Amino acid sequence: MARLFGTDGVRGLANRDITAELAVDLSVSAARVLAQRGDFAGHRPRAILGRDTRVSGQFLSHAVAAGLASAGVEVLDVGVLPTPGISFLTASTGADLGVVISASHNPMPDNGIKFFARGGHKLDDGIEDAIEAELGVQWSRPTGEAVGTIRDASDLAQQYVDHVVAAVQDFSGKDRPLEGLSLVIDAAHGAASVVGPAALRGAGAQVHVMHASPDGLNINDNAGSTHMEALRVEVVARGADFGVAYDGDADRCLAVDHTGAMVNGDEIMGLLAIAMKESGTLYHDTLVATVMSNLGLHRAMTRAGISVIEAAVGDRYVLEAMREGGYTLGGEQSGHVIASQYATTGDGILTSLLMGACVSDGVSLREHCDAIESLPQVMTNIKDVDRARVYSDPRVQAAVTAVRKELGDAGRVLLRPSGTEPLVRVMVEAETDEIARRHADDLAAVVRNSLALP
Missing domain, CATH: 3.30.310.50 (Alpha-D-phosphohexomutase, C-terminal domain)
Structure with missing residues (x-):
């Protein structure tokens, strides 16, 4: 039988592969496995729950909440919020686990379920296997006052916005680090539709937003980081400094410079690595990338005096390598960028803020990227x-x-x-x-x- 968990949670066609029944059972299993590991330490466990904007996320998030509450978990439902927002809140609130209902950049009919452990970290393979093994196992259900609760916690979204704005302020040493920048955002009609513009404006940027009217059906539909043609046109037409495109759950971003040229994850990692080396925050002057990163990135990093460690494809493997070595920057060519000083997972909104801080020094994004060649x-x-x-x-x-x-x-x-x-x-x-x-x-x-x- 094929493994249920993939490289980024459980994903498939909503209401066929990813059903309400599966969502309930997975949530119960996750709560039980994490409790057995001692993560709950004898107290009533707490979970942060969020989702992206696709319509199936509505019934799936209710199913996940029901499963968790039936296992005695206190569920804080934050509603629509990017995946890195759920990761952050899992850590900042001291929650025992986080759950995200999202299929990231996949088309609208798909959906998925992914978990975070205490501290906002993705589960390792062993824990995922244990959760999968618990599916269908008989268990003793709590009753009476031992059952869990579910409450609306959408107000917590502002804490995430405040966090990423504070992060770029710390990164740059400025109160309004994006002051004077004109940016275009493509929110993919996804989870970044509200918090993405709010964060960039909070950091001082002038922001024009496109594809930020989710209706449950239009997430990633000719929009976002997988369809960047409209963003390229809009950036040039508005004379913006650059544009950013998020995917459906905003755990990654790609960019467009002022000429309309694409800026990929390798270039983003390269410019951030150089900036962090200059500020002394790039641990051991080392960047963690994957085997798919372009040789041009390796050459540029060598010229800058930066070492590159290669991990297997998948942001979870980048994270593992970063945590093992204590490294502060890593990512993928696809735009998953992890700045571990501020986040425990890839964060597209944070990445766009850090890029903006680099560009606001008067050097254009294109000039920064010219130092990071890309071989065919x-x-x-x-x-x-x-x-x-x-x-x-x-x-x-x-x-x-x-x-x-x-x-x-x-x-x-x-x-x-x-x-x-x-x-x-x-x-x-x-x-x-x-x-x-x-x-x-x-x-x-x-x-x-x-x-x-x-």
């Missing part, structure tokens, strides 16, 4: 192959070795099996797009022929 990168998915043999097949490994030898220090090769589908991802970086594409096509052919399913 070609990615290809080869479907219907035996992904389990990608690292052991001699023909595939010989082909990879040959390409790496030819590219030398002027390129990079990565073959990665999908965690959920029978496919292998091939990524090649090189000095030119032509070279990268030629090698990617050659490797794809070898993978297709060598790992074909019977």
Whole structure:
């Protein structure tokens, strides 16, 4: 049987894969497992619950609240709030767990459930496995005054806004660090629709907001970090300093500079790493990235005297590496950026504030990003192959070795099996797009022929 939890909670088609029944059962199991681990320490446990704007989140959040309360948990329902807001409030209120109903950048019909442990940290694989193992197990239900409670706690959202504004004030040393900046925000009709503009305005920016009218059905619909064409046009038309686009739950962001050019997660991490090194807050002058980050980022960091540690793909693995080494900055090319001095997870709103503080020094976002080159990168998915043999097949490994030898220090090769589908991802970086594409096509052919399913 396939593992229920993926790299970011449990996710699937709402009301088919992610049902009210599953939401109740998962919540009960989570409460019981965390209690068994001693997280509740003999007191009535408390949970922070929030969601993004998709319509299915309404019935799923009620189901989660019901499950938690039936297990004796006091539930504080904050309503619509970005995932990093739930993480922050889980820590700041001393809650024993946090729960977010969201499918992030996925289309509206999908939804998901993800948990945070005490302190606002994502659950590790072992705890998730324990929760999954508890599903369907008979248990002794509390009765009478031992049952949990559910109350509206939407007023707590302001605490999150105040927190990220205070964070950028600390980062910059200024009371209004974004004063004088003109920004465009694409809120994806998602969880950042209210708190995103509020935070940026609170830091002093002049803000124009687009795609911030959620109706339950339009989240991520030709909007946000997966559809940035409209943002690019709007930034140029308004003569803004830059624009930012969030995904549905605002745990990541991408940007557009004043010319309309895209700014990816590698460039964002690079400019923040350099700023933090200069201020002495980049621990051990080290950035944590994933194996998918561009070789250009590595080169730029070397020039800046910054080391790069590579983690597996997924912000949870970046977080693990950061926590193990005590590092203060990490992230992914997709725009998940974690500044651990201020957050325990990726936070798109916080990231956009920190970017703004860097730009407000009079140097444009484009000028900052020019220091972080991006080599041409070609990615290809080869479907219907035996992904389990990608690292052991001699023909595939010989082909990879040959390409790496030819590219030398002027390129990079990565073959990665999908965690959920029978496919292998091939990524090649090189000095030119032509070279990268030629090698990617050659490797794809070898993978297709060598790992074909019977």
